Structures are given as structure tokens and as C-alpha cells.
Amino acid sequence: MKRLLLAAAAMLGLSAAAAPTGAATLDTVRQRGTLACGVSTGFAGFSVADSRGEIRGLDADYCRALAAAIFGDATKVRFVQLTAQNRFTALQSAEIDVLFRNSTQTFLRDASIGLNQGPVNFYDGQGFAVRRDADVHDVNGLNGATVCVAQGTTHEITLGDVARARRITFQPVVFERIDTMYQAFFAGRCDAMTQDASALAGALATAAQNSNDYTVLAETISKEPLGPFTRNGDDEWSNIVAWLHYGLVEAEEAGVTQANAEEMARGQNPIAQRLLGATGEFGARLRLDNRWMLNAIKAVGNYGEIFERNVGGASALKLQRGPNALWNRGGLMYAIPFR
Secondary structure, eight states: OHHHHHHHHHHTTOOOSOOOOSOOHHHHHHHHTSEEEEEESOBTTTBEEOTTSOEESHHHHHHHHHHHHHHSOTTOEEEEEEOTTTHHHHHHTTSSSEEEEEEEOOHHHHHSSSEEEOOOSEEEOEEEEEEGGGOOOSGGGGTTEEEEEETTSHHHHHHHHHHHHHTOOEEEEEESSHHHHHHHHHTTSOSEEEEEHHHHHHHHHHTOSSGGGEEEOSOOOSOEEEEEEEETTOHHHHHHHHHHHHHHHHHHHHTOOTTTHHHHHTSSOHHHHHHTTSSSOTTGGGTSOTTHHHHHHHHHOOHHHHHHHHTSTTSSSOOOOGGGSBGGGTSSBOOOOOO
């Protein structure tokens, strides 16, 4: 069994070496004065450099929110851009403090690499982008096709699983870097490109010379629950990262926004009062200022605002909330209560 886990880990580009345990990451971050946050080398909507070189996206906003929660200053973050191949080793070796890099949570990643999976902050699925004039409407229509895929991702394994299950064949063309994969696909080297559906939408919106020439198939072939990773052995730090997400979702549920957070902290809503540090000692229990969530929300807004700005209607991707809507609006986003 151990040999099987190690082999599967290698296929995913993982190191099976255990990470150091017992490290007080919060103290290290405070002493350094900045948060080292692992993000991608460029996923539109999640973490990509804008015209001024600033990293923008849903993952980047989580990094800024965490910095604001710790320091009261969202600018105290250093973005470390990582490939699929080196993202987990960077966290294991403490090159970064936390990984927010649209990384899929799986059994093997939870059980075999010495890392802790935080709550899901984006529900996705693996999809395919194709040229419209290819007249392909579903995955079975790609039988025999060449498919661009990123090395060291769950997409490689799922591609093989689906081919065997459906008794069709794919010819994978594997790339270490995402930007190189995009260039190859849009240059016509592959018949299709596979990735998380959200990332494909971002690629068509930002990397294609004419996005109307391409489409993302409606069919997805996997569950891709994306979320942060921290090192095992530091429960305090993992709790901070987890409760940051719950707080951003709870803020949306309670109607707390970037614009009204200060006002809501002074209001009469007991949920908002606890969340924003007006009552209770919730921040202190994590060795943070009791206004930690107030600072985070003032920096980036609640979960709905983060989604809308980066991947939703106000973005180039125009994604629907779907499963990422709140639980009381037909989605899966559900915050553990602040009480």
C-alpha cells in the first residue's frame, strides 16, 4: 500500500516527504513582517498579473485577506508564483506559508504529503476547450484527439481514468507550464485542452486572440474542489486559514460588505458583531486582533464580492455562481457559525 501511495503521489507531482511539524507559522510570519503566499504562474480570475504587475484574482484576494487579518494591512503579502510541479514542495519546505493556488483537494493529497487541506473555496470540474469549427459537442466526440494537459495535475490522471471508463483514447500532450500549454493549444498543436472549467474560461477570455473561435464543452468529467493548503503540525495556522474562509462566507450570509463593514460592526446584528470583533473574543482565540475579520473584509469584501469581481459578472470570465452560491441560494457555500 505504501508503494502504491508513493507511486500515485509521484504521478501527481508530489513529494511524499513529511513536512516539519510543530512550527508556529503565525510567529514566523509576524517576525518576517510579510505573508509568503503561493499562487499560480498565471490563471485568469485566480492569480494573474495586471497591467501594473499586480497579482489579481480570487486566490490573490484570499492572500490579501489573510495578510489584512494578521497585520491589519493587505499589502503585507509577497506572492510566490508556483507551477503545478513545485507548489506542494514549496509549502513543505516552508518557502511559502500557505498555498492558495486553485489546487484540487483529493484523498492522496490529504493522506500522503504532510499537508492539510483547508475548506473548499471554489467548486469546479475538469472540462475541455475546443475550436468551434471542430464540431465537437461532448467528451466522446474527442475520441482519438490530441489533448493539451498540464504536468503534475489531477487532470492527467482523470484524463486516463475517463478514457479507460469510456473505452476511448486520448493522446496527451503534456506541458510543465500553463502559459506554454495555452500557447500550444491556440497555435493548433492540440485538438483540445483540458483543465478546470473556470481556468479554461479564463484562458479563452484573456489568452486567445479571438475567443469566439473557441468554446468550453458543457460536459465536465470530474469534481475539482479547490482550496488552500497548509502544513500539518500547526493547527493554529490551519485554523486561521480555515476560519478566514468561513468568515468571508459568513459575511456574505449576514450582508456584511466591504463598504458597510465598519457600520455593521457598530450595529445590532449579533452575528455581524461576533464576526467583526464588536463582541466576544474570537480573534484572541487565534492570537489575532479581534477585528481580524473586519480588517479582512474591508480589504477585499465578502466571498460574494470576491467571486463577482474576479470570476463573476464583473469579470472577463462571466461565470455563474452555480455550486459556489450560498447554501440558502442553491449552492454549496456554507459557513460554520461564528458562535
